[in-house]
Amino acid sequence: MIRTGSEYLASLSAGREVYVNGERVRDVSGHPQFKPLVDIRARIYDMQHQAPHADLMTYTEAGEVSAMGYKLPYSQADWWAKRRATDHMMNEIGGVVTRVGDETVGEMWSLLDGADVLGELDPQFAGNIRTHIDTVLRQDLFQVSANTDPKGDRSRPPQDQDPDMLLHVVRETDAGIIVRGAKFETAAAYANQAFTKPTIANWGEEEMSPYAVGFICDLNAPGLKFICRTGFAGRAPAADYPLANRFDEIDTLVVFDDVLIPWENVLFYRHTRAAMFMRATLHRYSAFPFLQRILKQTDMMIGAALFNVRQTGLDREQGVQEKLSTLACYREGINAHLTASVALAEKSPAGLMMPNQSLLYAGRVQACSQLPAMVQLTRDLCGGQVCVTPDAASFASDDTGPWLEKYYTLNDEWVAEDRRKLLAFARDLLNSDYAGHRLSFQLFAQSPPHTHLAAVYQNFDWDGPMAFVKHAADLSDTVMGPRTTSKADSAVTDWHISDPKIIARRMAAE
Template sequence: MTRSGRDYLEALRDGREVWLDGERVKDVTSHTAFRNTAASIARLYDLAHDSEHRDVLVSGGVHRAFAVPRSYEDLVARRAAYKVWAESSFGFLGRTPDYMAGGAAAFAAVPQIFTTDSFDGAANAVAYHRRLAESDLYCSFTITNPASGTGDDDLVVRVVTEKDGGIVVRGAKMIGTGAVFSDEVIVGTIEPLAADDVDHALCFSIPTDTPGLKFVSRTSYEAQARGVFDNPLSSRFDENDALLVCEDVFVPWERVLTYRNVEATAAMWWQTPAYLHFVHQAATRFWTKLEFLAGLAILMTRTSGAYELPPVTQAVGRLLGMVAQAKAFVLGAEASYEQVDGGRGGVAPGTEISFAQRIMAGELYPRAVQEIKQLAGGSIIQLPASAEDLLHPDLGPVVGKYLRSPGASAEDRIKLLKLAWDALGSEFAARHEQYERFYHGAPHVYLTMQTWAGGAENCESLAQACLDGYGLETGK
């Protein structure tokens, strides 16, 4: 069954070890660096638990992202659920609970991938999916190495000893987006491993409050925010990113998914539909985020009175074209769906278009931001320091006189432009631009994978057909 936002927040008060600015955070639900974002995630749970969106978000008593899709219609229904949650944060919360829920469903769709000569994790993968779905848990992941790992055996997570009941692991992983807000965290690797690197070939999922598990948070933009009026996005939707450190952490065998098997440790992401489900959620969120940015551009230009100018109209049209591109990738991936394991594992969005979405998103987002910055001009620079200037009995009238526009009061104009700055020019905004560039990995990885995804042979054969259709003897 789905849980309420209150249930979710209560679960976060478990003594997890989160560090920020040299201080151990006692409670992420009340700390100024995390509390508003935790509340925003809690709202997602409330939308599924008891709201007018429940029928869209829930099927069979669990969030739709946990269900193994069996048809095109199931993919469409899943996307509708993704869209509701994405719109709740205007696309700025990326790794919400539905992200890894789709991955868990993918593992359960083809559990045989986890059966190897060295370890059989099939039952554990099915139990992992069931545990998350039935308890409506939020699972994050850390599947990237902090460095090459050479020269220091404890740099990257590895097993240091085996016990009757499980394994003891030591080392670090990154980038734990949303990890400080999650109930569980998957620790694994998506990076290629050498064929003989079995020491680092493992994946497991453990509760966030597991003894010996540390999360070292990056700078909190929420903590730096002056308030919702002045920082409407960063004050509420800073999902955070954290370095995960394991200091002799005990992992029970039943929580281990892969162990000492390089092929299975990679296959769990690429030979199950996990990555395709990830892209489905991410592409829906990206589409929503571009909708928000385009809407922001429209509001700014209407307020300034420039909306009807031909160059501005063209710029807005270009942004709306980007929105349509993002939407088309989602719909196209659904329409080109593929059977998983001959249909026994249900269906997944089409690989070719899903992989292509990664290229589009990483290249399109910076262009969209730049387009809106051009439309904003200097208006987003000359703003009052905070809402206090507007509220001051002497200064407020001055600000109100000189910062209004023909289409809006000073308060409304400043409110809009502060939202624009938080989305386009703040440190929070810079993180999001970098985040979208590398959301699906490094370009040299996903561009190469696009070549493998399919379509190259058809393109080549079409060009070859043209060449084969004529020759020297054909004449002029």
């Protein structure tokens, strides 16, 4: 059943070893750098119980009310409902939050599609994934994603350097496996659990590698240490940095110091084929909410740019309109890929409604690769006052306030305080430390850009264009033979494949 905000806050154990700025944090819910996002997550839980939010953010099945974001998608209607719920939530909180849970639960749905692969090693593992999908749904847990390891020297196999550079199993017990290593996880310090899995396909020559392990980690488990980057909240007044003080999601190096993972939480272990399948399908569903968040960020850029040019009448200039149109085309390109991926969705191996993979991944490439240019274009539209406007204290001062009132008031509609608020918002959205962090995060949040392109390559239907050209050029049948893939190519590309038909063909060939 859906939680309340107070139930979520109670789930954050005071015993966690959380560190920021070199100091131990005893209560993340009260710490100034964690509190803003903890409060937002608690508010989202409370919204699920309140009118008019509940109708959009929850659904009822067999008498139980659950979060719409965690609903297993069996139809196109489910995806439309998810999209409406996320849009409503972001609009209501007044900003973009990447990690709230709905964007990571889809990673487990991908493993549900690979139940046969997991069952090859141990039938229990296939059952574990279904159990955990149900657990997240019924207990309304805040789940994050644990992907990136410190990695160490990437030119060397993990076995040839400090073994803890990649998370691995050090021993087995009757109760479960003991793991050691570290993972970077956004929002881990104030989440309930993490889907933890390997990030690379090179486990050496060991088919049963201890690095090929995936599991659900209870973030209150003994032996975990949370070493967080310094947050942006509280560095400067909220009036000057309204986004950084409300929406900074703290990233964490989670250290696994011989942590016990119970067998019922293990999803695969010492099975490189299962690990490769997981990497191949990881973003099959989660890319959709990830793209939706970039869409909402783009809406914020368009709104900030449009307000800035309209307040001075520059929106009548053709050059300005063209730049605004470029932003609109970028935004609608993302919107079109999201819409089309659902309109042309297909059933997955587990019977779920899977967004069209080629369209979804192409949309991700467009959104991430063009985002830096769109940020720069928005800076251009917002103008130089974004970077030179004094702070709120200067506007409030008896000595300087009257002068700023004089020079920042345009007319009865645009008074100085509203202009200051708009320019502060745009500065924080585009130019601040928080803005730079968000841009880097979006580029790498769902793996590096080169793997985005690899996913497109592995999921695009190349046969269609080739067949068209074969017919148009009157080529012989011999030129349309099956494409061969070398072992070296396979090692690099196989784990990016997401299309279930391609995966099935490759696995059958092996």
